[in-house]
Amino acid sequence: MKTFIGAENIISPLGITAEENFNSVKKNRSGIKQFKKIGFGKEDLYLSKINEENPENFFYYLLSQCLQSIIKEAKSGIIEANDTIVIISTTKADILENLSSPMIEPVHQLIKDFKLKHTPIVISNACISGVLAMNVANDFIQSTAYKNAFVIGADIVSDFVLYGFQSLYAISDEPCKPFDKNKKGITLGEGAGGVLMSSDSTVFNAPFFEFVEGTSANDANHISGPSRTGEGLFRTVTKTLKLAGIDKENIDFISAHGTATIFNDEMESIAFDRLGMNNIPLNSLKGYFGHTLGASGLIETAICIQSLRTNLLIKSTGFNEIGTSKELNLLTQNLETEVQTILKTASGFGGCNASLIIRKL
Amino acid sequence: MTNYITSYCHILSNECWINGKKIALQNSDDDITKQLYNYLEMDYPKFFKMDRLSKTAFLGVELIKNNNLALLNYQDDEVGLLFSNPISSAETDLNFKKSYQDGGMPSPASFVYTLPNILLGEIAIRNKWYGESVFTVSENFDAAYFLSYCNILLNKYQEAVLCGWINNKNGNNETFLFLVEKEDLNQLNLQLSLEQLNELFRKK
Known part of the structure; x- marks a missing residue:
């Protein structure tokens, strides 16, 4: 039995679909730009940030919009099916509005809004969360515990994370330069990404x-x-x-x-x-x-x-x-x-x- | 395929049970993690840098190891880790936020513990384990998740899986750890099943 993957989505400053994002990066456009006086010491720093000011409930917005976009590319009704699981990948979730329990509320909201049969699994494993979430989805599909897995990940830019990486001297004062001789550290970004994984190839509207x-x-x-x-x-x-x-x-x-x-x-x-x-x-x-x-x-x-x-x-x-x-x-x-x-x-x-x-x- | 729970332990706010037997701790007002560290006669300075979530998970694994020395015989990539809690690293998150509010500087020592999966790293470092490891956040102890993913890991990659649920909400400590192996090495006669997990979780 194979696991298939497709119906991918990306929400970032570069667009709200995977195709829009791909067309941007293909033209070498970056979502990173300078923000004034945002660091712990009021430094001007670079971020890949979607809005200047976050709308209310922004984490849930990203998560649910990403899921909605994947659903549009999938066979109708499978999100509510009994053999479907949603797997969420996040490090800090709703850190801006609910620091003391950032993950449970968004899960409840998803169950309600998307009529999910099973409680989503939330994977919080630092920066490998997204890759790990797909691996876990594949493992569950291969074990036949579930047929379909909607795997969605989101994180938002926050002072909390920015100051934290600054305290480790890990934030770059220019757009990040991975693997380059002149690299100076991380540029933080925010967004969401997701895929549909399934053992059933007929659930994908587009090639998989x-x-x-x-x-x-x-x-x-x-x-x-x-x-x-x-x-x-x-x-x-x-x-x-x-x-x-x-x-x-x-x-x-x-x-x-x-x-x-x-x-x-x-x-x-x-x-x-x-x-x-x-x-x-x-x-x-x-x-x-x-x-x-x-x-x-x-x-x-x-x-x-x-x-x-x-x-x-x-x-x-x-x-x-x-x-x-x-x-x-x-x-x-x-x-x-x-x-x-x-x-x-x-x-x-x-x-x-x-x-x-x-x-x- | 039948897998077995070969050890389990409960760590509560002021007491600790291993395989259903209460451990005799010295009566003390110290935090349970400190009491257990002393009980285990440990000498591991890194322990004191850890946050409460990591300390609890770490000590739970030490207790299970103590009771199950065969765990040390596995190859370094044969032991998997599945841990879970309801609030992620919220306790340390609040401490980190305090560090930079009111004129303070953000604390790097606190920031590195603002991810719940750090405890998997602490356990891996202590034991030199390189196996699969996953941290999940769920509102309640999710026996169904542990059951299915344990079976998957044992079927696919691992010879043993150490699982842990640490409910550290509101400063409490309600921790349940269990070791699952392919053979009933400790002869506790506990086959891994949903009913068994729920029963062991409830009873000390």
């Missing part, structure tokens, strides 16, 4: 793809610094390739995590070097969307699906010259090529790493 396999692995090294040997990333990619029965030579493209912090990007380069995969075309999409935390894995996978649809790989914006100790094959121009199989990876605080493979049928 195969979700081959996905796994995770911890670094078992440090809670806020990535492993110096890229251990967890090395292990999850090795495991995903093995379970998928795919040789690394058959991976056409890697959608990396690439946050533009020195330690993260260096760790990824070491892991891909150890894997013998540093010649494979690769990008980080953080230069377009910023780091959208719990949404990032889903937004970036949705862009990968668009690449499968169009045979167009997107250049890694912000990158000029390699800034990691190991070579990587970063895309400096968009590349039109036959794309069959894509590896998506993510790494995050808590030493967590995850990877997944999608491909054309």
Whole structure:
């Protein structure tokens, strides 16, 4: 039994559909811009932010709009079906309006508004939440516990997260430059991303793809610094390739995590070097969307699906010259090529790493 | 496929039970996490940097290990971790927010614990475990989720799965941890099922 994936959606400053977002990044347009006096020390900093001022209940708005868009691309009625689960990926959820219990209210609201048969599963696993949520969806589908999974992720920009990353000296004072020699850290972003996954190919209105396999692995090294040997990333990619029965030579493209912090990007380069995969075309999409935390894995996978649809790989914006100790094959121009199989990876605080493979049928 | 609950423990605000037996703690006004740290005669300085959520999960795993030494015989990627709670890292989130309000500076030591999955990292670091790990947030103990995902992980990747539910809402502590393995190594005769999980969750 295969798991299929499609009906992808992205909500960001660049648009409210995956196609709009893809058309923007393809023209090298970024959602990142400067905001005046927003940092803890009233610095001017860069963000990929949807509105100047958030409307009320903005987290739920993003989540529900994303789900609504996926539903429009799916066979009618399946959102209410008994064999359908919704999986939510988020790090901070409704942090602006409900700091003491940010996740339960949005779940209740979704059940009510979308007449869900099962309580959604909320995955909160730092920056790998999105990739992990799809892996969990695949596991549940393969076990036949559910036939369909709507996987949606969202996070919003907040002073809380901005000040936190500032306290770690991890925020860039210019738009982020993943893997570049002159990278200075993260640019935060906000948005939502989602996909439909199913063992039933008839639920997709548009062409769909195969979700081959996905796994995770911890670094078992440090809670806020990535492993110096890229251990967890090395292990999850090795495991995903093995379970998928795919040789690394058959991976056409890697959608990396690439946050533009020195330690993260260096760790990824070491892991891909150890894997013998540093010649494979690769990008980080953080230069377009910023780091959208719990949404990032889903937004970036949705862009990968668009690449499968169009045979167009997107250049890694912000990158000029390699800034990691190991070579990587970063895309400096968009590349039109036959794309069959894509590896998506993510790494995050808590030493967590995850990877997944999608491909054309 | 039959899997077995081979150890379980409950940590409450002022007492702790392992496999249904109450642990004799020294009567003390200290927080339960400190009492358990002393009881386990631990020497692990990193423990004192952790937030309460991580401390509780961490100690639960130490108690289960103590009671199930075979857990140490697995390969480093054979043990999976499934943990869950109802409020994410809200307790530490409030502390972090306090750190930068009223003229203070944002505390990096507090910020790194504003993600609930940090506890998975703490457990992985302590035990050098590189297996699958997932943190979920749910309103109540979701036995159905633990049952299905445990079975999936044991079927697909793992030889053992450590599960934990930590209800730390309103400063309380209501923690339930259990170890699931493919064989009934501890001979507790507890097959993994929805009924069994709900029963063990309720009874101490």
